[in-house]
Amino acid sequence: MRLEDKVAIVVGAGQTPGETIGNGRATAMLFAREGAQVLVVDRNLASARETEAMIKDEGGVASSCAGDVSVDADCLAFATACIERFGKIDILHHNVGIGVGDRGPIETAESVWDKMLDVNLKGAFLTTKHVLPVMREAGSGSIIFISSIAAICSMNAIAYKASKAGMNALSQAIAIDNARFGIRSNVIMPGLMDTPIAIEGISKALNKTRDEVRKGRNKQVPLGSKMGDAWDVAKAALFLASDDASFITGVNLPVDGGQSARIG
Numbered sequence: 001m002r003l004e005d006k007v008a009i010v011v012g013a014g015q016t017p018g019e020t021i022g023n024g025r026a027t028a029m030l031f032a033r034e035g036a037q038v039l040v041v042d043r044n045l046a047s048a049r050e051t052e053a054m055i056k057d058e059g060g061v062a063s064s065c066a067g068d069v070s071v072d073a074d075c076l077a078f079a080t081a082c083i084e085r086f087g088k089i090d091i092l093h094h095n096v097g098i099g100v101g102d103r104g105p106i107e108t109a110e111s112v113w114d115k116m117l118d119v120n121l122k123g124a125f126l127t128t129k130h131v132l133p134v135m136r137e138a139g140s141g142s143i144i145f146i147s148s149i150a151a152i153c154s155m156n157a158i159a160y161k162a163s164k165a166g167m168n169a170l171s172q173a174i175a176i177d178n179a180r181f182g183i184r185s186n187v188i189m190p191g192l193m194d195t196p197i198a199i200e201g202i203s204k205a206l207n208k209t210r211d212e213v214r215k216g217r218n219k220q221v222p223l224g225s226k227m228g229d230a231w232d233v234a235k236a237a238l239f240l241a242s243d244d245a246s247f248i249t250g251v252n253l254p255v256d257g258g259q260s261a262r263i264g
């Protein structure tokens with residue numbers, strides 16, 4: 001019960017349909033298993049409600065809220081809903097991220113760049129905008145952003161990479177600016193994970209079977225030649241959210257089986 005008596009907002013806690021579980025849903029479930037009351041936020045309310053039901057089936061406490069992180073009024077609404085339903089906000093876990101359609105500058109459409117920066121980077125700024133005043137007043141809080149090792153590794157997807165690198169910088173700025181209020185801000189950079197958004201998405205985009213996609217991704221991971229999964233991300237998030245990480249802020253933590261440490 002490492003999050004006993006805590007209230008967490010998990011944004012992007014719904015799920016792209018697929019065979020496995022996604023990072024956001026697994027994190028919402030693990031937070032609830034560890035005692036947190038969880039506000040499950042997603043643009044897709046039906047998907048958020050599925051996560052809520054899964055938490056309740058296990059005996060946890062959860063409530064759902066629709067919200068698009070790129071819309072300021074939605075971010076204000078879910079921060080307000082959390083206070084109304086649970087009375088406080090101890091943890092903000094920002095999982096939302098999209099990543100389709102960009103390559104190098106020549107091939108990438110302006111509209112793709114705008115959409116990805118809007119959702120991935122502006123969305124991260126807007127979710128914190130309305131949660132930080134609540135945390136400041138309480139004199140504590142833990143914010144976790146789901147970035148990607150794409151932020152620091154070579155990747156020919158300029159909008160995704162730039163948005164995630166921006167997120168790392170945003171988190172460090174928030175960490176420094178809010179340290180005096182007892183608020184911590186940290187980033188998780190997942191590597192190659194066996195989640196629906198990756199496997200189903202790539203399999204469709206490249207017209208390959210899921211098995212072919214999995215084999216190709218597994219080969220790239222130094223630790224055991226195997227991708228991680230959503231529970232690996234969730235467990236790292238649990239640590240950063242909990243009081244065990246009370247002296248840790250401004251960190252960008254790879255959860256990648258060593259991929260970002262490999263040179264060449």
Ligand SMILES: NC(=O)c1ccc[n+]([C@@H]2O[C@H](COP(=O)([O-])OP(=O)(O)OC[C@H]3O[C@@H](n4cnc5c(N)ncnc54)[C@H](O)[C@@H]3O)[C@@H](O)[C@H]2O)c1
Nearest residue numbers: 012014015016022023024043068069096097148190193197
């Ligand atoms: N799977 C990987 O290999 C991998 C690797 C690195 C980083 N990541 C990061 O992990 C995160 C996604 O993981 P997941 O497995 O939970 O994905 P997912 O697609 O299963 O869940 C993401 C949820 O975010 C929601 N969402 C999308 N846009 C939104 C918006 N504008 N406002 C509110 N909600 C929105 C979707 O409806 C979905 O339910 C992303 O930030 C992604 O960049 C994944």
